[in-house]
Amino acid sequence: MDCNRDSGLEDALRSRQRPRREDGRGPYYRDTTAIIHSSPFRRLKHKTQVFFAPSNDHICTRMEHVLHVASIASSICRTLGLDTEMAWAIGMGHDLGHTPFGHVGERIISRMAEERGLGKFEHEVNSLRVVDFLANGGNGLNLTYAVRDGIVCHNGESLNMRIRPTGAIRDLDAITGREGLVPATAEAAVVRFSDTIAYLGRDWEDAYRLGILRGRELPEIVRERLGSTNGSIISTLVDDIIAGASDEDGIGFSPYIFEAVEAFSAFNYAYIYRSDILNGYTRYFTRLLHLIADYLEDLYQSFHLDEAGYMAEHNMLAAGFYNHISGMYPKYMEREGTDRRMIIDYIAGMTDNFCLDCANEILKPEHLNEEIEQSVTGRWFDAARR
Numbered sequence: 001m002d003c004n005r006d007s008g009l010e011d012a013l014r015s016r017q018r019p020r021r022e023d024g025r026g027p028y029y030r031d032t033t034a035i036i037h038s039s040p041f042r043r044l045k046h047k048t049q050v051f052f053a054p055s056n057d058h059i060c061t062r063m064e065h066v067l068h069v070a071s072i073a074s075s076i077c078r079t080l081g082l083d084t085e086m087a088w089a090i091g092m093g094h095d096l097g098h099t100p101f102g103h104v105g106e107r108i109i110s111r112m113a114e115e116r117g118l119g120k121f122e123h124e125v126n127s128l129r130v131v132d133f134l135a136n137g138g139n140g141l142n143l144t145y146a147v148r149d150g151i152v153c154h155n156g157e158s159l160n161m162r163i164r165p166t167g168a169i170r171d172l173d174a175i176t177g178r179e180g181l182v183p184a185t186a187e188a189a190v191v192r193f194s195d196t197i198a199y200l201g202r203d204w205e206d207a208y209r210l211g212i213l214r215g216r217e218l219p220e221i222v223r224e225r226l227g228s229t230n231g232s233i234i235s236t237l238v239d240d241i242i243a244g245a246s247d248e249d250g251i252g253f254s255p256y257i258f259e260a261v262e263a264f265s266a267f268n269y270a271y272i273y274r275s276d277i278l279n280g281y282t283r284y285f286t287r288l289l290h291l292i293a294d295y296l297e298d299l300y301q302s303f304h305l306d307e308a309g310y311m312a313e314h315n316m317l318a319a320g321f322y323n324h325i326s327g328m329y330p331k332y333m334e335r336e337g338t339d340r341r342m343i344i345d346y347i348a349g350m351t352d353n354f355c356l357d358c359a360n361e362i363l364k365p366e367h368l369n370e371e372i373e374q375s376v377t378g379r380w381f382d383a384a385r386r
Contacts, residue, residue, distance in 0.1 A: 001080045001186060001245050005167075012169045013086075013146035013185065017132065020142060027144050028085035032092055034141045040096040040130050046351035048102035050203050050272065051210060052281060058209065060202050062102070066095050068202065072238060073194035077187055079242050087187040087194075090150030093143070094191060096135070097126030100352045101285045103157075104278060108286050112293060113344050124178045126348060128152040132173075134345055138331030148172055150188030153181040154195055159265055162244075162252025163189040189251040190241070197237045200264050201230035207272045219267055225260035237261070288359050289347060295362050296321055296343050305329060315361035321346065 005013070014027045025033065035041050044063035051059050070091030077087040099105035099121075110121035128151055132140045143151075155178045165186050175181065183189050207213050218228060226233045240257045253261060272278070299318060303309030310322035324346060325339075332339045350358070 001082060001247055009167060009169070013144065013149075015145050016142050017140070018142050026085060028083065028089045028147065031089040031141075031143045031147045032085070034143065035089065035093045035096070035131075038096070038135045038141060040135050040349065041092070043349065043351045044095065044098075046353050047098060047100055048105070048352055049199070049206075050102055050278075051206055052101060052352060059206050062095055062098055065198060065202070066092055068198040069094060069191060069194045072197055072234065073187070073191045076190050076194065076238055076241055080186075080190075080245050082187050082190065083185075086146050086150070086185065087190055089143070089147045090154070090188055090191045091194065093131060093147060093151050094127060094154040094195065095123065096151070097128070097130045097348070098123045099348045100289075100350045100355050101281065103273070104281045104285055105289065108282070108289050109344065109348055112289065112347075116340070116344065118341055118344060120177065121344070121348065122178050124152055124155050124181075125175060127154075128172060128175070129345075130349075133331075133335060134349065138328050138335075145169065145172070146185055146188070149184045150191055152178070153183035153188055154192050155181065157196075159196065159258075159262060160192075160252065161255065161258040162250050163192060164250030165189050186245075186251055193237075193241055193251060193253075196261070197234055200261070200268065201233040203268055203272055204264075205230045207268075207275075212275055212277060213271060216271055219263045221260045222264045222267070225257060226264065233264075288355060291362060292317070292347055292350075292355065292358050293343060295358075296346070300325070300343065317358040317361050 022030065044066060045061055047062035049060040049062050049065045070088045073087040073091045074084040077084045099109050106121065106123050113119060113121040128148060131143050131148060131151060135141050149172060152172060152175055163182060165188065166182050166184050168184060183192065204218070226236045237253070237257065240254055241251060244254050245251050299310060299313070299321065305326060307322055307326070310318040325342060328342065329339060332342055
């Protein structure tokens with residue numbers, strides 16, 4: 001492919017929201033370092049990809065997924081003569097706005113947001129929100145336009161046979177939904193397909209490992225055209241994208257391979273994403289996330305920015321939430337003129353384990369138990385006996 005862009009477009013792709021003097025790393029590698037040193041990136045290691053299994057080291061986490069996407073995308077771009085550093089940065093940052101508990105958590109939080117009049121929650125749009133605003137104490141990561149555009153346009157769950165990049169600059173701040181988004185660069189288009197490549201085979205592999213697919217074989221069209229292991233599937237899809245890439249037709253799969261990709265996706269949706277185990281997750285995590293949201297909303301309505309009220313709860317969640325909002329409230333008011341999204345943003349940024357710990361703290365008043373145990377009567381005597 002011809003990756004030579006005119007100087008005006010290249011300058012726009014490298015531009016940042018706030019001026020910054022570049023250094024020897026170059027703009028896109030510098031974006032990668034900003035991403036990997038950010039708190040949202042660190043939290044990905046404790047966020048679900050598909051299966052909630054924090055104690056199983058062999059089940060894919062959200063951090064492992066973004067590493068897969070970045071490595072696949074940069075490999076494709078290297079062969080095509082595209083900018084590998086741009087692709088790597090987009091891949092590493094594309095899921096920074098994902099919720100706890102994977103897409104199950106995303107659907108739950110989206111319903112919660114809509115119930116509060118905040119519109120749909122979509123992790124692609126939220127990932128842009130994270131890098132532009134929520135990360136770094138409300139200052140964002142000040143990434144380049146190209147990486148921000150690739151992040152918000154990465155929707156790999158929506159299958160496309162081909163994508164032809166627009167090569168145009170638009171106002172990313174005006175984006176409110178992922179529907180119909182097409183990225184500006186070929187590198188971002190590669191990341192979008194790499195997202196699909198990374199999750200299709202790995203989700204199937206994890207489901208097989210967990211016994212969810214016992215007795216079910218991959219469709220024949222998948223085995224014949226893509227392969228029967230995750231490694232062979234990735235290789236087939238990568239080779240197909242490389243072979244078919246062109247300036248005229250853009251990036252994508254051949255019709256022969258895309259037919260198998262659609263069959264593979266339909267198989268995963270039928271027997272993994274809509275399986276009984278994930279439906280069970282939905283019921284449980286709905287209760288869990290609503291519990292946390294209701295608790296935080298009650299605290300915020302009661303105490304607003306009064307530290308004493310939060311500290312009187314004697315738990316990590318209340319103290320951590322106060323520490324967060326005390327710094328972020330002015331940022332919300334300056335940027336958006338409202339604090340209405342603050343609690344949803346906070347919950348969406350949580351890890352799986354932190355959510356579970358929060359529920360325990362809400363429901364188990366350990367500090368009261370400790371006070372009782374520290375009393376002589378509570379520790380040594382039966383107070384009911386006289």
